[in-house]
Amino acid sequence: MTNLQSPWRSDFPILQTQMNGKPLAFLDSGASAQKPQAVIDAMTQVMEQNYSNIHRGLYAVSQxxxxxxxxxxxKVAGLIGAPSDKNIVFTRNSTEGINLVAQSWARNNLQKGDEIIITEMEHHANIVPWQILxxxxxxxxxxIPFTHEVTLDLEAFKDxxxxxxxxxxxVEISNALGTINPVEDIIKTCRAFNPEIKVLIDGSQGVVHRKVNVTKMDADFYIFTGHKLYGPxxxxxxxxxxxxxxxxxxxxxxxxxxxxxSFNGTTYREAPYKFEAGTPAIVEVIGLGAAIDYVQNxxxxxxxxxxxxxxxxxxxxxxxxxxxxxxxVLDTSKKAGIISFTMDEAHSSDIGMVLNQCGVAVRSGHHCCMPLMSALGIDGTTRASLGLYNNKDDIDAFVAGLKKVQDLFG
Ligand SMILES: Cc1ncc(COP(=O)(O)O)c(C=O)c1O
Known part of the structure; x- marks a missing residue:
């Protein structure tokens, strides 16, 4: 493992391709991860051999x-340590999960003047639904602001x-910085202050980079999105x-x-089914299952x-x-594989374009964290984010690309 070569890279067909005539060095998994053959095959297999609507047909294929x-x-319950599959609601993505909590739980339990605390590091998905509410x-x-080390200010949180x-x-792991936030401590602080406070953890980047146990963590709500976990x-x-x-x-x-x-009124199924109106993303759920099997194997x-x-x-x-x-944070034990940076000579979009020519895919901009960027006093960064398939070669191509940026703009 220490040879920095990923033994799993060959499972991903797209990583055998080129971009701009160079081997694809894909360093944008924080935005969306590539898909292993096992996920592609599972989804194709359903569509080719086992497709119908679900929960309705009495025939064998549907059953x-x-x-x-x-x-x-x-499988999802197993992945995140949930007590039962009844705790698991399928949504379209993380964004829909948070909107669901805002419009169902919060809209019906909160009143004018009640307070919601979020952090300066949140993705827009965990800001805008609360602003709408x-x-x-x-x-x-x-x-909650951050300290000069760009970690959450836990004293300010208590206040x-x-x-x-x-x-x-x-947010469990910041998509814009890679910082691993002490979500367990934050939940404990809430419980000690008032056990009635509900805690929602945005695990969009968390579940991708580390083992999660929502029961031990004691989160009330935990959300994530399939496409960052090598699923569709x-x-x-x-x-x-x-x-x-x-x-x-x-x-x-x-x-x-x-x-x-009936026209006199309607009764609903129990949770989680009452939150899944209409035909769900059937093929995508099967793909997510294959992705979970893949990472767990x-x-x-x-x-x-x-x-x-x-x-x-x-x-x-x-x-x-x-x-x-x-x-x-500089301390790599406190951050996931996300490198967010600026360069004196070049703007983040210039860096992104030069790296593109070198076959290196990174993200440039605010990473859907505009308030974080404002607090840092910048308009954006360039972000390289790692996945399980990345290799030493990808990092070498990235560093060589940055040297090219220096040559062009320095
Ligand atoms: C931390 C975090 N939260 C929420 C989201 C939103 O995910 P989705 O667009 O799949 O809903 C993302 C995606 O970048 C993210 O990184």
């Missing part, structure tokens, strides 16, 4: 697919807690404690989420160790680059 679909709920019912949003605090929403886009997960999910009204109405419909610990070794190598190599400023 088999219904069983496979529901098995994925158990604030416009609808007058809740107040408070923000923000009040008897009006109803929900705390925190269009499928995400909301985990909720069951009594909470059961107490919440449906988010959307329609087929499949009902028990009985490797083991999250092995993935984390490989990414940590590559991150350490990259950080060492990047010292050669003059005018390079890293954003976020």
């Amino acid at each position: 088999k697919l219904t069983e496979d679909f529901e098995n994925v709920r158990s 604030a416009e609808q019912i007058g809740v107040v949003i408070k923000v 923000l807690l009040s008897d009006k605090t109803k929900l705390v929403g925190v 886009s269009g499928i995400g997960v909301l985990y909720g404690k069951y009594d909470l999910l059961e107490s919440m009204p449906p988010y959307q109405g329609g087929g499949d989420m009902i028990e009985r419909v 490797i083991g999250m610990d092995k993935i984390a160790a490989h990414e940590a070794a590559l991150l350490n190598y990259a950080m060492q190599e990047l010292q050669q680059i003059e005018g390079f400023t890293l954003y976020g």
